[in-house]
Amino acid sequence: MLQTLVVKIGTSSLTQPANGLLALATIATLVEVLSSLRQRGYRIVLVSSGAVGVGCARLGMTERPRTIALKQAVAAVGQGRLIRIYDDFFTSLQQPIAQVLLTRSDLVQRNSYLNVERTFQQLLQLGVIPIVNENDTVAVDELKFGDNDTLSALVANLVRADWLFLLTDVDRLYSADPRSDPDAQPISRISRIEQLKELQVKIGDRGSRWGTGGMTTKIAAAQIAVGAGVRTVITDGRHPRNLEKILQGEAIGTQFEPQPRPASARKRWIAHGLIPTGTLYLDDGAVKAIRNAGRSLLATGIVRVEGEFQSQEAVLLRDRSGLEIARGIVNYHSTELQQIKGQQSDAIATILGYPGAETVVHRDNLVLS
Incomplete structure (x- = not known):
């Protein structure tokens, strides 16, 4: 070849x-x-x-x-x-x-x-x-x-x-x-x-x-x-x-x-083509689910949101210590995530007043660092 x-x-x-x-x-x-x-x-x-x-x-x-x-x-x-x-x-x-x-x-x-x-x-x-x-x-x-x-x-x-x-x-x-x-x-x-x-x-x-x-x-x-x-x-x-x-x-x-x-x-495009516009800090359970099981990121696993970004923009995913573990395309804008971080997926519609995506970052749009 x-x-x-x-x-x-x-x-x-x-x-x-x-x-x-x-x-x-x-x-x-x-x-x-x-x-x-x-x-x-x-x-x-x-x-x-x-x-x-x-x-x-x-x-x-x-x-x-x-x-x-x-x-x-x-x-x-x-x-x-x-x-x-x-x-x-x-x-x-x-x-x-x-x-x-x-x-x-x-x-x-x-x-x-x-x-x-x-x-x-x-x-x-x-x-x-x-x-x-x-x-x-x-x-x-x-x-x-x-x-x-x-x-x-x-x-x-x-x-x-x-x-x-x-x-x-x-x-x-x-x-x-x-x-x-x-x-x-x-x-x-x-x-x-x-x-x-x-x-x-x-x-x-x-x-x-x-x-x-x-x-x-x-x-x-x-x-x-x-x-x-x-x-x-x-x-x-x-x-x-x-x-x-x-x-x-x-x-x-x-x-x-x-x-x-x-x-x-x-x-490859997500990992290296996009410029991350924000950062999501995750709890230990979310980090383990993403790293070891290849799971999507749910709102319940987010402990902190940094930066201002729109839905479908790239974000960094970090653990509590600040170590980058992944990056991906987010399904919510930063204002929404500030409201739903740490919450169960079935509570999102009630908190926001309208239905939203079940995942914050779907595993198909997520790349490990």
Whole structure:
């Protein structure tokens, strides 16, 4: 069966750190490697940062823009230039590409999510390499991915990828920042996300002066991806040929072992496509029923409601201590839940004055964390 690879390369790998200009040799090598893998039967999606960085260089700016309006204008300048460079390199190897610009709203609405999914599948069937970036020109703050690490993890979930490669400016995950701590220890394999807490990993917030992500966002992206059944690797973006070596079994970078993939496409969308707008805190009985028996959530199991949300929006489900246990689509809005929390289902109609759903979150719309 053909394997699908999502490769994310960050601004720190695409550009020269001193001046933000494109590192053309790195891009050329990456294009050669991806084209070769495509010829060998792999399905490839490239998530590429760099539009803002390229735009800054084109406009002679020495710092990344701070305001949203300026960033969007600079991204508009840089995106066309970036995709042209990719097209020139890929065309020289007879490899067709496509530009796909996404905002978070494209994945929040179920219909648009399915449309995006179908577009990706059609492109991959045609042998095209989609080049994906956030549509910085139109994205608004509340509907932004925030960084391309998160975007790449969500795309990996969307296309049901086998591998997600996060190419960055370090060769793997370390117990501390190796650029400032000589005692930092390399970490080669993570079988459980919880290991990161056990190892007390110290991670930086920023990758470079030209980028938006740091190791924090990469670990968060890995958590999304492995939860969707995608094996994830953090490795050095300056050496793209490592992709081939890793696929051949070499222990390069840090690998995150995947968890079982959710069987339902709808549940993958609930888990990773939606943005939770509220939180429900549950008693021990409800937590046990959901975790161990796969039951729906009833009003009687809710002890606290946080946030304002409408019916059919996504919410987080947490135990009394605040640990996230699941997320799902709720059948009531927050005002109603404040009235019926802790109550038996047969009392709902009397309390609200009208009949409501028996379940607060039905098990078909609920995904364990």
